[in-house]
Amino acid sequence: MSSNPSPYAPTNQSHALPPFPQLEEGRPVGVTVFAILSLVFGGLGLLSLLFSAGMYATGVTLGQPNAALDLFQTNMVYKVFTIVAMVLGIFFSIVQVVAGIGLLKMSELARKWTLIYAVYSIIAAVIASLMNLLYLFPAMKEQMATQVANTPAGAREFMELSMYAGMVGGMIFALALPTAILWYFNRATIKAKFAAANAVS
Incomplete structure (x- = not known):
């Protein structure tokens, strides 16, 4: 009996093509979420700052x-x-929008600019809160005292407390997104995802 192997039998030699580098799971959901948030908040921030700039430039109020x-x-x-603050805010609002688009494409440059935006936002929020405490809130209290001179003392105290509570709440809100960005985009797994995506491209 012939011991020659059948020509139809599978061989042990591998003739597969070398693997093409690609992302195993595509863009992480978290990156997509932060990209959308960047587009939304960046766009709204830009519109708000442009409106405020026009108000300050013309002195026209509502x-x-x-x-x-x-x-x-x-x-x-x-x-x-x-x-x-307005010039920097307009610049970084544009950065936020552009970076949001880049995040959807898994751009490493967009990830870095997103981190830069987060650091700026934290510093800006702290400085703005200090300026409000030193300058704006005393002016608001003086204006409030004139407007509500005949209001009971309890109501005035409540309004003043609400003003400071609003500042604290606003600062917490302003710090929430950039803090989450710093945590998320500095994770080793996310860095690896961006590195792999840019290796593919």
């Missing part, structure tokens, strides 16, 4: 007393701070 505008017109320190 008919209501505006302590921030009054302070902008009378206090040079607060005026310089507001102008610098």
Whole structure:
């Protein structure tokens, strides 16, 4: 009997093509979520800042007393701070939108700019809170005292407490997203995903 192997029998030699580098699971859901948040908050922030810039430039309000505008017109320190904050805010709002688009494409550059935006946002939130405590809130209290002179003392105290509570809540909200960004995009697994995506491209 012949011991020659059958020509139809599978061989042990591998003739498979070399593997093509690709992402195993595609874009992580978290990256997609943060990309959408960047697009939404970046776009809304840009529109809000442009509207505020127009208000400060023209001095036109919606008919209501505006302590921030009054302070902008009378206090040079607060005026310089507001102008610098708006310029940086507009720039980083654009960065946020562009980075959001880049995150959808798993761009490593977008990941880095997203982290830069997060660091800026934390610093800006802390400085803005300090400026509000030092300049804006005293002006608002003075304006409030004039407007509600005949209001019972308890109501005035409640309004003042609400003002400070709003500042604390606003700061927590302002810090939440950038803090989450720093945590998420510095994770080793996410860095590896972006590295793999850019290796493919």
